Amino acid sequence: MNILTSKSIKPIVALVVAALFLMLVAIIISSNITHADNGAKSQNGRLLTIHDRGEDKIILSQAATVGDALKEANVVVDAKDAVEPAVDTKLVASDYQINIYRARPVIVVDGSARTKIMTPYQTASQIAASAGITLYDEDIATISRTSDIIVDGAGLQLTIDRATPINLTLYGKTTTVRTQAATITAMLAEKGIKMDLNDRVSLTGDMPITDNMSVRVWREGKQTITVDEAVEFNVEKIKNADQPLGYREIQSAGIKGLRNVSYEITIQDGKEVNRIEIASLTTKQPVNQIEVVGAKGEYTTPTENENITWDFLISNGFSRNQAAGIMGNLMQEHKFETSDVSGGYGLVQWTGGRRAALMALPYPDNIYTQLNFLMSELNAGYSGVRDAIKSAGTVDDAVTIFQNRYERCGICAESQRIKYAYNILASH
Numbered sequence: 001m002n003i004l005t006s007k008s009i010k011p012i013v014a015l016v017v018a019a020l021f022l023m024l025v026a027i028i029i030s031s032n033i034t035h036a037d038n039g040a041k042s043q044n045g046r047l048l049t050i051h052d053r054g055e056d057k058i059i060l061s062q063a064a065t066v067g068d069a070l071k072e073a074n075v076v077v078d079a080k081d082a083v084e085p086a087v088d089t090k091l092v093a094s095d096y097q098i099n100i101y102r103a104r105p106v107i108v109v110d111g112s113a114r115t116k117i118m119t120p121y122q123t124a125s126q127i128a129a130s131a132g133i134t135l136y137d138e139d140i141a142t143i144s145r146t147s148d149i150i151v152d153g154a155g156l157q158l159t160i161d162r163a164t165p166i167n168l169t170l171y172g173k174t175t176t177v178r179t180q181a182a183t184i185t186a187m188l189a190e191k192g193i194k195m196d197l198n199d200r201v202s203l204t205g206d207m208p209i210t211d212n213m214s215v216r217v218w219r220e221g222k223q224t225i226t227v228d229e230a231v232e233f234n235v236e237k238i239k240n241a242d243q244p245l246g247y248r249e250i251q252s253a254g255i256k257g258l259r260n261v262s263y264e265i266t267i268q269d270g271k272e273v274n275r276i277e278i279a280s281l282t283t284k285q286p287v288n289q290i291e292v293v294g295a296k297g298e299y300t301t302p303t304e305n306e307n308i309t310w311d312f313l314i315s316n317g318f319s320r321n322q323a324a325g326i327m328g329n330l331m332q333e334h335k336f337e338t339s340d341v342s343g344g345y346g347l348v349q350w351t352g353g354r355r356a357a358l359m360a361l362p363y364p365d366n367i368y369t370q371l372n373f374l375m376s377e378l379n380a381g382y383s384g385v386r387d388a389i390k391s392a393g394t395v396d397d398a399v400t401i402f403q404n405r406y407e408r409c410g411i412c413a414e415s416q417r418i419k420y421a422y423n424i425l426a427s428h
Contacts, residue, residue, distance in 0.1 A: 254289025325398020328421025
């Protein structure tokens with residue numbers, strides 16, 4: 001009996017000892033791998049993807065700033081090129097998408113003056129600033145393709161329709177203002193000046209507007225005063241998913257505007273007892289303050305299809321704001337799914353003949369097939385949409401253009417598309 005009992009116990013003990021030994025070995029190996037991975041990450045540096053003229057370069061770098069990383073990658077940036085994030089941006093996150101916008105020729109037509117400049121910018125105000133030209137709020141600036149390729153070359157043309165400056169005396173206060181109106185009556189309406197029965201104008205309403213003419217508006221029988229008042233600026237906040245919550249950096253300081261306000265006052269016994277605003281004229285528009293705020297952990301990790309779409313749009317020349325505007329629409333349409341549903345097919349919910357054209361392609365469910373199909377439409381029948389988006393400076397404008405002119409949705413939920421776009425911008 002003793003011999004039989006001994007033989008049955010020893011195998012069990014041996015198995016238990018072996019299992020404990022294997023568990024100990026696994027723990028030691030796992031710990032070593034973790035330390036090795038952490039060491040490798042520390043030694044290899046940050047993952048940087050550099051987008052430059054449709055080509056991507058991926059490097060691992062220990063550089064302290066974006067500019068140092070570009071030098072390390074042998075990417076030469078001209079003084080007229082634009083880099084986003086800026087070359088002096090400190091690298092603090094584990095990975096970055098660096099976009100280089102190369103300067104290209106732009107013809108600036110300002111009245112009889114034609115100036116050719118090199119600039120990477122897309123908006124009229126930025127292009128004008130590059131050319132050393134001041135744009136006023138009343139001026140109309142239009143961006144188009146150059147009309148004479150032989151003379152000007154392929155590029156953009158900024159045409160400025162200048163407003164006419166006049167000297168307007170409004171209830172005793174003289175200010176130089178600019179207007180696109182053709183007559184005195186149209187100018188008063190453009191400036192929001194509503195005439196009372198007791199108001200008078202020094203010129204007839206059909207008098208044509210001419211450079212530096214003087215126009216006077218006054219009120220008879222009532223005492224009025226005109227004072228300068230500040231106009232507060234708004235604050236635009238850009239969320240940065242690489243920075244912690246509570247982080248705040250003023251990227252561009254706001255500037256208060258200015259307006260002339262005319263009041264009708266009532267005075268009794270030498271004291272003012274009543275004041276009513278009768279007219280106001282904004283002489284200087286406020287400039288919004290741009291702030292970068294931390295949003296780390298506030299957003300979910302982007303899906304693989306979302307990351308692929310972002311890289312694809314950036315590589316096709318869209319800015320960060322423009323890419324986010326397009327992708328806010330795609331998130332609303334089908335959340336970057338490429339499948340077929342009752343409402344439409346794929347990323348943008350194609351229907352009808354467009355759906356049939358996509359279905360005729362090899363692997364129509366593939367994300368790259370659908371992105372290339374999207375770009376082929378933007379380069380062909382929807383080239384006007386492409387050009388309009390590439391001229392847009394804000395996320396909101398890019399969302400609206402793609403929504404109204406490409407998606408042509410029935411129930412658009414525009415505010416949700418804009419919210420998605422800003423979330424996507426912060427997540428990349």
